Amino acid sequence: MNNTRMISYREAVAEAIAEEMARDPRVFLMGEDVGVHGGAFAASKGLYDKFGPERVRDTPISESAIVGAGVGAALTGMRPIVEIMYMDFMAMAMDSIVNQAAKVKYMFGGRAQVPLTIRTAFGAGRGNAAQHSQSLESWLILIPGLIVVMPSTPYDAKGLLKSAVRNNNPVIVIENKSLYGSTGEVPEDEYVVPIGKAAVRREGRDVTMIATSRMCNLAASAIEKLSAEGIDVELIDPRTLKPLDMETIAQSIAKTHRVVVVNEGHNTGGFSNEISSKIMDHCFFDLDAPVIRVASEDVPIPYNSVLEAEVIPAEKDILAAVKKVMAF
Amino acid sequence: MNRQMDAELLIDHFQTMLRIRFHEEAIKKLFAQGKIGGSTHLCIGQEAIAVGVIGLLKKEDYIVSTHRGHGHMLAKGGQLKPMLAEILGKNDGYCKGKGGSMHIASIELGNLGANGIVSGGLPIAVGSALSARMRKTDQITVVFFGDGASNEGNTHESMNLASLWKLPVLFLFENNHYAVSTEISRSMAGSMAKRAAGYDIPFTEVDGNDVEAVHFAAEEVIDHVRSGNGPFVMQCNTYRMEGHYFGDAMVYRTSAEVEEWRKKDPILHVEQLFRERSILTADEIASLRAGIQAEVDDAVAFAENSSQPALDSIFSDVYSEWQ
Numbered sequence A: 001m002n003n004t005r006m007i008s009y010r011e012a013v014a015e016a017i018a019e020e021m022a023r024d025p026r027v028f029l030m031g032e033d034v035g036v037h038g039g040a041f042a043a044s045k046g047l048y049d050k051f052g053p054e055r056v057r058d059t060p061i062s063e064s065a066i067v068g069a070g071v072g073a074a075l076t077g078m079r080p081i082v083e084i085m086y087m088d089f090m091a092m093a094m095d096s097i098v099n100q101a102a103k104v105k106y107m108f109g110g111r112a113q114v115p116l117t118i119r120t121a122f123g124a125g126r127g128n129a130a131q132h133s134q135s136l137e138s139w140l141i142l143i144p145g146l147i148v149v150m151p152s153t154p155y156d157a158k159g160l161l162k163s164a165v166r167n168n169n170p171v172i173v174i175e176n177k178s179l180y181g182s183t184g185e186v187p188e189d190e191y192v193v194p195i196g197k198a199a200v201r202r203e204g205r206d207v208t209m210i211a212t213s214r215m216c217n218l219a220a221s222a223i224e225k226l227s228a229e230g231i232d233v234e235l236i237d238p239r240t241l242k243p244l245d246m247e248t249i250a251q252s253i254a255k256t257h258r259v260v261v262v263n264e265g266h267n268t269g270g271f272s273n274e275i276s277s278k279i280m281d282h283c284f285f286d287l288d289a290p291v292i293r294v295a296s297e298d299v300p301i302p303y304n305s306v307l308e309a310e311v312i313p314a315e316k317d318i319l320a321a322v323k324k325v326m327a328f
Numbered sequence B: 001m002n003r004q005m006d007a008e009l010l011i012d013h014f015q016t017m018l019r020i021r022f023h024e025e026a027i028k029k030l031f032a033q034g035k036i037g038g039s040t041h042l043c044i045g046q047e048a049i050a051v052g053v054i055g056l057l058k059k060e061d062y063i064v065s066t067h068r069g070h071g072h073m074l075a076k077g078g079q080l081k082p083m084l085a086e087i088l089g090k091n092d093g094y095c096k097g098k099g100g101s102m103h104i105a106s107i108e109l110g111n112l113g114a115n116g117i118v119s120g121g122l123p124i125a126v127g128s129a130l131s132a133r134m135r136k137t138d139q140i141t142v143v144f145f146g147d148g149a150s151n152e153g154n155t156h157e158s159m160n161l162a163s164l165w166k167l168p169v170l171f172l173f174e175n176n177h178y179a180v181s182t183e184i185s186r187s188m189a190g191s192m193a194k195r196a197a198g199y200d201i202p203f204t205e206v207d208g209n210d211v212e213a214v215h216f217a218a219e220e221v222i223d224h225v226r227s228g229n230g231p232f233v234m235q236c237n238t239y240r241m242e243g244h245y246f247g248d249a250m251v252y253r254t255s256a257e258v259e260e261w262r263k264k265d266p267i268l269h270v271e272q273l274f275r276e277r278s279i280l281t282a283d284e285i286a287s288l289r290a291g292i293q294a295e296v297d298d299a300v301a302f303a304e305n306s307s308q309p310a311l312d313s314i315f316s317d318v319y320s321e322w323q
Helices: A009-023 A047-051 A063-075 A087-101 A137-141 A154-166 A214-228 A246-256 A271-286 A305-311 A315-326 B007-032 B047-054 B070-075 B080-087 B121-134 B153-164 B192-198 B211-226 B255-262 B266-276 B282-305 B311-315
Strands: A004-008 A027-031 A056-058 A079-084 A117-122 A147-149 A171-176 A183-187 A199-202 A207-211 A233-237 A240-242 A259-266 A292-296 B062-064 B141-146 B169-175 B203-207 B232-237
Touching: A004 A009, A009 A027, A009 A047, A009 A154, A009 A171, A009 A183, A027 A047, A027 A063, A047 A056, A063 A079, A063 A087, A063 B121, A063 B153, A079 A087, A087 A117, A087 A137, A087 B121, A117 A154, A137 A147, A137 A240, A137 A271, A147 A154, A154 A171, A154 A183, A199 A214, A207 A214, A207 A246, A207 A315, A214 A233, A214 A259, A214 A315, A233 A246, A246 A271, A259 A271, A259 A315, A271 A292, A292 A315, B007 B047, B007 B070, B007 B080, B007 B211, B007 B266, B007 B282, B047 B070, B047 B141, B047 B169, B047 B211, B047 B232, B047 B266, B062 B121, B070 B080, B080 B282, B121 B141, B121 B153, B121 B169, B153 B169, B153 B192, B169 B192, B169 B211, B192 B203, B192 B232, B203 B211, B211 B232, B211 B266, B266 B282
Parallel strands: A027 A056, A027 A079, A079 A117, A117 A171, A147 A171, A207 A233, A207 A259, A259 A292, B062 B141, B141 B169, B169 B232, B203 B232
Antiparallel strands: A004 A183, A147 A240, A199 A233
């Protein structure tokens, strides 16, 4: 990490793809508007000029065929990266993801592999309304055979994507729409971020806060305010949702005995429930208080920005959750 | 068209068709004995298509199969023992008992899998064809789909993409007239010919119960696809002689209709050609039949004696390892 520079999350994504494509001729990118246009969020900007239309393929709007073609190419010696522009559009590709990509290896008795990376963008807070804002990660963690990662920093966006491309399983990389313009330090030199390892973003002794993607950044600023009030919060970014790094989470809870989980998915059936339930399984006797969850309300994401802000987790919700868990 | 297949090739195809037929008949017996559970879909009556088309492929070409896919696998070089072991859920099966009838596959043999999802394989075929082109090989992919799958969005997305990118895919439309209980006239608007034309894909239609007709049509079609001219749609008309599944009461069709198709049995048709052309005598045909039946009986015994997979195997093969 000697030489680093500040780059954006979207530049980090594009760098990861470019490096992996340069390293391995089997790697290619395909999706809607990823080529000439450089991606709906400019996360593949410059790749088309660098690698050409054969390896940076603009596709028709056919999500199921795009992912299914990724499965077919992965089964026969390629290492595709496919993009689903908005996570909401994954609904159109669910058969290819759930019934094909995830299950081929197992159904075929292990005699096949699907080294497929599926990138997608999620998240509310931008006025995109109900069909372009969802956090559907809990749909995916349900499915054995899938790996699911969710980077919150440019460093992780690059390092996790590189690991995903090198992994011999289907890996879903869930990027955050609101984070593409955020910047952070990224090494000049080659590196990867291992799949399955959480990051402790801040050490603290009073509460363990587990927060995913943009919620982790929101949590970080809330935690600074709490620090001024004398509440010392440890912040964990799981980075990989499946398989979840319970070891890092359990170590922290053994120290703090209190937990707040912040995730943008809905209150019912969202990823916060999965973390909470795993904590019950692994850490029950370390807890001094129930796990407090901060999640989106159980309503579709509304368009109006005031209404939208009310539905998704905000700083005030995080502060209130910490006060609540500290009251026990 | 009075072109005739070479006698030796016809005998060879006849044997593969018998192997498929007797394999399926063996499954019927095993099912009746309660030794097979779940869904097992038989391709009795459709053997000429699998054999006529796949018989022209190279070993390294790909096929993408369907839930009614035993014939495709056997025609692509699948062996009876691991086939039947898989269908009985045994350790020696192609998928170590984890896939069963609807998920038989062998990447080595170029079968990218039967598929339990109607139309699930079409996008996969687009991907294997794209992969072949990117790897600069001349491999082609033949994807089988039925009248049921023809109305799924996947089919349309895949035809569009394959045509747009001029990929080496043969869309092999096996029209067996029934999607579970629904006859094609009650499920399909327009025709496959018009649909193919809509995507600028050339189209041909043959009698799928006539192995020679399938063979000669497929020869031209495969040549077109392998030569880099893009995809082709080939429609083979046939009939699902059995129910959709074992025990299907088939209230949706008449026995007269079934009997009419029984007269067009693809295996009896080849036997008739043998007699007409004096290729084989009745005794020689009987002897071939007995030989294949013995192979199948031997494979059934092997499969029944194969061990159950170990209990802890449930946890293996979910993921490939990573560091």
